[in-house]
Amino acid sequence: MKKMRVNFKFCLWLVLAAVFVLGLSNESSANEAPVAPGIALAKQAKPEEKGSTVDHSKLKQLDKNFKSGDEITKACLECHTEADHQFKKTYHWTWKDPKSEGGKGADSVNNFCISANNMEDPLCIKCHPGWNGKKGEVNCLSCHGQEKFDFAEAFKDIQDVSAVGDKESIEIVKGIQDDVKKAAQDVGAVRRRNCGDCHFKGGGGDGVKHGDLDTSLLKPSRELDVHMGIDGENFDCTRCHTTTSHNIAGRFYGTPAEGRHKSLMDDDQISRISCESCHSATPHKPGVKANDHTDKVACQSCHIPTFARELPTKMYWDWSASGKLKDGKYYSEDGPYGKHTYDTKKGDFVWGKDVVPEYYWYNGTMTDTTVNDIIDPSKPVKLRWPIGTPNAKDSRIFPFKVHVGKQPYDLKGKNFLAPLVSGPKDYWKTLDWEDAFTRGMATLGKTWSGEYGFVDTKYAFPTTHMVVPGENALSCTECHTPANGRLANIEGVYIPGRDRLGYLGYLGWFIILASLAGVLIHAAIRIASSKRRD
Amino acid sequence: MSEHKMINVYFFSRFERLAHWLQMLLIFTLILTGFEVHGTYALFGYNAAVKIHNSAAIAWIVMFWLFLFWVLTTGEWKHYIPTTKKVFEVVMYYSYGIFIGQAHPVKKCKDAKHNPLQRIVYLVVATIILPIQISTGLLYLLYNSWEGLGLGFLSLRMIAFLHVAGAVIIISFAIVHVYMTTTGHTPMAHIMAMITGWEEVEECAEIEEWETK
């Protein structure tokens, strides 16, 4: 046969070289590449600082002695003619979800203060951006005021001091009015503090509700929040929560923040609310395995390893324990992190810090529970729960804070009860549940049977803030591990390293051990028989 | 033990020997890292195991095709033509004759270096087991492109199952294969042949016609 001219030895060395280059290139190219494409893309989306074309302190409309909030708003609307019409259509004003008909302004319940009682609970309404609940004008300054200023107190002082009527009081009133005027003129784009006044304190206190939103985000380090970190990107909330006609991008009730999984590259009109908007669907350096995860795993799952990393968040609230007195008086008990573990008004609490989330399939929408829903009190009721389908295109595995509660329900009607708690005649003053239920349900146009019990409930919050720098993201084995991984409860996907392959495991070991045993026995007989023959 | 003359024969060219040991190294690496990915143990660290597995896999695929090309173009394929002749005798030899000092029923010759059992096993491994491992491995790697490739009906669990099953068979083959290499006329004879190329064997007076066709 004719001798082949192919130099195989040469080819072999080529392969050897290729092995080395391939093996090393993964590392070195990853280190050499300047930045991951997802980061490069996001940096491009960052706009120049916009300067304002208006100095509000020069406007004659605002050069007035305002006597009420409504007067200030009317002055704003002289120029911003459509602002209030726009705003009053948004969820921030209505507190009602157009998609689910739920919402805190409607019949929805949670397991914190339970219900806003159709906005008649005085404490809840403090976060409604109007001067006087839903009735009067929009309070533009709650979002656009640049410095915190207590208008309610100022107007009350003006009224009280004016009533005195002497020379000194006129001076004082003038001083307060100057302060009000200055505050009304000091307006601009929405800052962190504006959002945080309500959103960092949901549930009535710092970090109570959301594990990923609390006052630590006013001046966070890059480690706490890579986007908002003052030594990082230093974003305001509105960098991602972009706004059109006063409609601010974000999730509420049945309305997803963004379900389209698009980036600004695909459509420059979308909001920047999802990670993908700025970072794309394959944000990591080419060849990095994490890029293969983005079809099933939300960015948040790896990039927010724990929530409430700096300040604690409430994990458990048992209303049934409330109402106990010590020596006939209200009392409270302190626990870890300097937080109450008991309060006569509210019951038992458990707080958590640096908490590992729970993970569920999630398509961006949540279930909602209202006082109208019939519940099954034999097991914990999921008040608000992620909706998602394993492997569906719109669903990802997503991290959640789950707040567990124990709260009142109607024993006969099998529906939740919505007590009034914070007003002068309400539960926190009277410790009278029955009266609080009767008047609370009446605010929603409902009655109750007169018999109540307490039921365990769960309330899930998607965790999406407090993103860590890439180097602090989760390592593979947090999930790719046979026992007790973070995704141990996740169904519908095969996860290498977590999942066993049924009988193949046993069969595999059997085949391998049988092969070993076979050759060992064969060898033993060979040795024994050759000895005998010698 | 035998009245036949012993001679030194050059069985394995330098390319073949290099290719053999390199493949061994790569497959050993693939097994080691593959089962870390499977979650059987922790060794390199998961991320490193994945990277090493994927790099070694690509290198091995190139290697495998190069070797196949070499076999096909150099006439070496003749050593892999399957036959049923004397298979029974060879099986009988390994399960009985070897213990009582019988001679191997098929001599190892320059022009026929594999016995009939080896021919069948190597052929099955090279044309069925390894291609299954390579194709399931490639599919595993291309997981995110299945939709685009029209392979949306695949499930990762199914691919992983075949890939792990293949791995088990390869390990089993490796165990028996390594042991069989100790059954030459001295325990190290076959192994040294793959290292130096040379092995001392009985002279093949007449090679039977079915062995060389």
Ligand code: HEM
């Ligand atoms: C002798 C050859 C090989 C052995 C013994 C082997 C073994 C394994 C095993 C046991 C696993 C774990 C599977 C699981 O638990 O789901 C695995 C994963 C994997 N194997 Fe292999 N494999 C081999 C060759 C290959 C080849 C040729 C490729 C393809 C290019 C490949 C690509 C992969 C991939 C992509 C994974 C999934 C983990 C990852 O992304 O790295 N393997 N292998």
